[in-house]
Amino acid sequence: MxxxxxxxxxxxxxxxxxxxxxxxxxxxKLNTNENPYPPSPRVAEALRNLDAxxxxxxxxPEASALxxxxxxxxxxxxxxxxxxxxxxxxxxxxxxxxxxxxxPVLFPDITYSFYKVWAQLYRIxxxxxxxxxxxxxxxxxxxxxxxxxxxxxxxxxxAIYEELDFIEDILAHNRDSVVIVDEAYIDFAGxxxxxxxxxYDNLIVVQTFSKSRSMAGMRIGYAISNxxxxxxxxxxKYSFNSYTMNQPDLVCGAAAVQDEEYFRExxxxxxxxxxxxEEQLKELGFVFPExxxxxxxxxxxxxDAEKLFQDLKANNIxxxxxxxxxxxxxxxxxxxxxxxxxxxxxxLKSVL
Amino acid sequence: MxxxxxxxxxxxxxxxxxxxxxxxxxxxKLNTNENPYPPSPRVAEALRNLDAxxxxxxxxPEASALxxxxxxxxxxxxxxxxxxxxxxxxxxxxxxxxxxxxxPVLFPDITYSFYKVWAQLYRIxxxxxxxxxxxxxxxxxxxxxxxxxxxxxxxxxxAIYEELDFIEDILAHNRDSVVIVDEAYIDFAGxxxxxxxxxYDNLIVVQTFSKSRSMAGMRIGYAISNxxxxxxxxxxKYSFNSYTMNQPDLVCGAAAVQDEEYFRExxxxxxxxxxxxEEQLKELGFVFPExxxxxxxxxxxxxDAEKLFQDLKANNIxxxxxxxxxxxxxxxxxxxxxxxxxxxxxxLKSVL
Numbered sequence: 001m002x003x004x005x006x007x008x009x010x011x012x013x014x015x016x017x018x019x020x021x022x023x024x025x026x027x028x029k030l031n032t033n034e035n036p037y038p039p040s041p042r043v044a045e046a047l048r049n050l051d052a053x054x055x056x057x058x059x060x061p062e063a064s065a066l067x068x069x070x071x072x073x074x075x076x077x078x079x080x081x082x083x084x085x086x087x088x089x090x091x092x093x094x095x096x097x098x099x100x101x102x103x104p105v106l107f108p109d110i111t112y113s114f115y116k117v118w119a120q121l122y123r124i125x126x127x128x129x130x131x132x133x134x135x136x137x138x139x140x141x142x143x144x145x146x147x148x149x150x151x152x153x154x155x156x157x158x159a160i161y162e163e164l165d166f167i168e169d170i171l172a173h174n175r176d177s178v179v180i181v182d183e184a185y186i187d188f189a190g191x192x193x194x195x196x197x198x199x200y201d202n203l204i205v206v207q208t209f210s211k212s213r214s215m216a217g218m219r220i221g222y223a224i225s226n227x228x229x230x231x232x233x234x235x236x237k238y239s240f241n242s243y244t245m246n247q248p249d250l251v252c253g254a255a256a257v258q259d260e261e262y263f264r265e266x267x268x269x270x271x272x273x274x275x276x277x278e279e280q281l282k283e284l285g286f287v288f289p290e291x292x293x294x295x296x297x298x299x300x301x302x303x304d305a306e307k308l309f310q311d312l313k314a315n316n317i318x319x320x321x322x323x324x325x326x327x328x329x330x331x332x333x334x335x336x337x338x339x340x341x342x343x344x345x346x347x348l349k350s351v352l
Numbered sequence: 353m354x355x356x357x358x359x360x361x362x363x364x365x366x367x368x369x370x371x372x373x374x375x376x377x378x379x380x381k382l383n384t385n386e387n388p389y390p391p392s393p394r395v396a397e398a399l400r401n402l403d404a405x406x407x408x409x410x411x412x413p414e415a416s417a418l419x420x421x422x423x424x425x426x427x428x429x430x431x432x433x434x435x436x437x438x439x440x441x442x443x444x445x446x447x448x449x450x451x452x453x454x455x456p457v458l459f460p461d462i463t464y465s466f467y468k469v470w471a472q473l474y475r476i477x478x479x480x481x482x483x484x485x486x487x488x489x490x491x492x493x494x495x496x497x498x499x500x501x502x503x504x505x506x507x508x509x510x511a512i513y514e515e516l517d518f519i520e521d522i523l524a525h526n527r528d529s530v531v532i533v534d535e536a537y538i539d540f541a542g543x544x545x546x547x548x549x550x551x552y553d554n555l556i557v558v559q560t561f562s563k564s565r566s567m568a569g570m571r572i573g574y575a576i577s578n579x580x581x582x583x584x585x586x587x588x589k590y591s592f593n594s595y596t597m598n599q600p601d602l603v604c605g606a607a608a609v610q611d612e613e614y615f616r617e618x619x620x621x622x623x624x625x626x627x628x629x630e631e632q633l634k635e636l637g638f639v640f641p642e643x644x645x646x647x648x649x650x651x652x653x654x655x656d657a658e659k660l661f662q663d664l665k666a667n668n669i670x671x672x673x674x675x676x677x678x679x680x681x682x683x684x685x686x687x688x689x690x691x692x693x694x695x696x697x698x699x700l701k702s703v704l
Contacts, residue, residue: 002553002580003578004528004553006527006528007527007554008584010452010499010528010529011450011530011584012449012588014587014588014591015587015591016586016587016589017591017594018590019413019590022409022410029409034410038404038408039405039408043407047399047402047404047600048400052399053390053391055390055391055395055566055568055570056387056388056567057374057386057568057569058371058374058384058562058568058569085437085593086596088592088595089592089593096364098364100364118591121588175359176356176358176359176362177359177362201354201355201356201359202359215407216407216408216409216595217406217407217408217410217598218599218600219595219597219598226355228355229363232360232363232364235365236364238369238370238371239368239469239470239472239473240440240441240470240473241437241438241440242440243438244437244438246437246570249598
C-alpha cells in the first residue's frame, strides 16, 4: 500500500541527519568518535545488580541518582544539572527552549551538522559565520546581534580547542543571548567552561557520556548552567516526556561518574595514542590542525580524501568523510586503540 | 544568581505536564497505572547477559533487534514499526510529524492530558469535542474537517473501550487525515486496531511496554502503520537524535516480546483482579464506566473524591485525582495485586 498524496500533503517532510555508518561486520571502526575502551567495570557491576523487578515502575522523572552524581562530581547544585537521551537530546531541547527569538542564532559554518538540522526543524533563523582559513572560529563574528550562540569546544570535526579567554569574550559580548558551549570532547582537550557558570548567567555547558565515558550505547548527555535556565529546560522536557532516562541509564550513569580513576586512565591512554598518531600521520605527509579531541581532522596534500576514504573502507577501515565545501579534502579519524591505529597506519603506508 | 529578564525574555516558557507522584516511601501505589507484576524473567536474563563492553559503541540507530521482534510478533514488516522512548516520545513525534496542517487536530475533552501539552508546544491548532454524559466519544464529532485525530482506546482516564466498527467509522470518514489510535491499554481490553492497518493508509496505532509488559522503567513505546508513514516519522526522529533507544532497551524489549506465555498470564491475572475490584467497588456504592484498562475510573455518590483521595494518601494508598471540570468527582484507581487491592478495600470499608 502506498500512501495517497491527499494524506501526505499535510505531513512534515524533513531532510534527516545521516549518522556515521554502524557496520555489521568486523572492522576497524574509526568513524563515529566512540571510545575504544569499555566503560568502567562499575557500569557492568551496576547492570548486573539492577533488580529487573523495579522496571515495572516508572523511573524517577527527575533522574536524581544521575543528576546528583553529576552535581557532586562537578561541585554544583543538583538543580543546575539537566540530563537527556544523549547530548543530541539535550542540545535539541536547548535549541527549542533557548533559541526562541526572531533574531538569527549563530554557529560556525563548519561544525556539528545537527545544529542546522535542529534550526530547520524548529524553524529557528540562523547564520553561520565562516571559520577562518585555519579553521578557527573568529570571535568577532559573534559580537553582533543574535538570538543565541552555539559552538562545540573542541569544535567538530576540526578538533580545535579554544582557551577560556576566548569563551569568556563571547559570553561577555552577548549578555542577553544564551551561549551554549557543546563540550562533547572537552575531557580530551583542556579546561571546561564550567568554571564560568557562576560568572555568566547566559552560559550553558553541554557534555556527554558517549565519548570520554565510553557509554555511547547508553545515551546519556547533560547540561550544566544556573538553576533558572535549567528549570526552563526541564519545563520544556516535561512537555514532551516526563520520563526520558530509563532505569539502566540512572544506575549505570551514576556508577560511571563514581569511577574517577578509570576515567582519567582511559583519557590518558587515548591522549597518548593521539600523540603517537599525530607523529605517524605527519611522517606520512598528512597535515591537520592541532587535535584536542579523540579524533584528528587530516588531509594529505597529494591524495584525494574521497578516494582514500573508499580505499580504507574497502579494507575494512572506517573513517569519516564529508563531501562538502571546504572540508572535502579531509578525513576525520577517531583515535582507536594502538592496535587499531597500527592497522590504519600500515594500510596508509602501503598505499601512500 | 538569578537570571536577568533581558536574558529570559527570549526563552520559551511552557506549562509542563505534571506526572503522577512517585512516592519515595513504601505505599500501595495505584496512581500511575503501572503493572503490579515484574517483567518477564527473560528481561532479567537479558540484562544479566548484556555485555557492558558493547556500551562503548552507539546503539543500532534503526533499533533493529526491537523493531524486528515487534514486527514478528504482530505479523507486519520491520519497516512498519517505529520505536521510541516510551509512547510519550512516539506520540510527541507523531504530533510534530503528522499534525502539520492549519486545520485543528481533534481529540476528546477528557483524555490523556499530554495531547494538549504537545499541541501547545508545537503550536498546533486543536479542538476538543466533548465526551457525552456517559463519557463516551461521540463518533459524529469527528466527521468534520480537521488536521488529524487522536484518541486513546481504551480512553484514559475513563477506561472505556470502543469496538473496531467505531474506529473504522472514524477512519473511513477521515481518509485525508492521519488518525492515531493510542492503545496504551489495549492488552487489557479487546481487539486492537492493528488489523485495520492494511485497509486504511491513514491509521497509526501506538502501543507501549509500560503497562501490559511491566516495563515502565525501560521507556519503550512503538507505532505501527504503513511503511510510508513510518518513514515520515523516522525522518523527523533522525532530525532530533539518531539514537534514542539505548542498548538495554533493545535487548530487554526484544526479550519481553518473546515471552508470550508470561505476558498472557499476567494480563489474565490483572483482568481477574479488575473483575473482583469491580464487585468490591460496586458493593461499596461506587459507580464507574465498564473498565477495560488496568484501572477503574470511579465515583461515589455520597463522598467527596478530593477528600477521599487525600484520606487515602494519608494512609499511604495512592490513587489519582484531577481537580478539573467534569471529572473532579472521580478517582482513577490502578489495578494492583490482590493484596494491594485488599488494603484499598479494607480502608474504604472503614471510612465509607
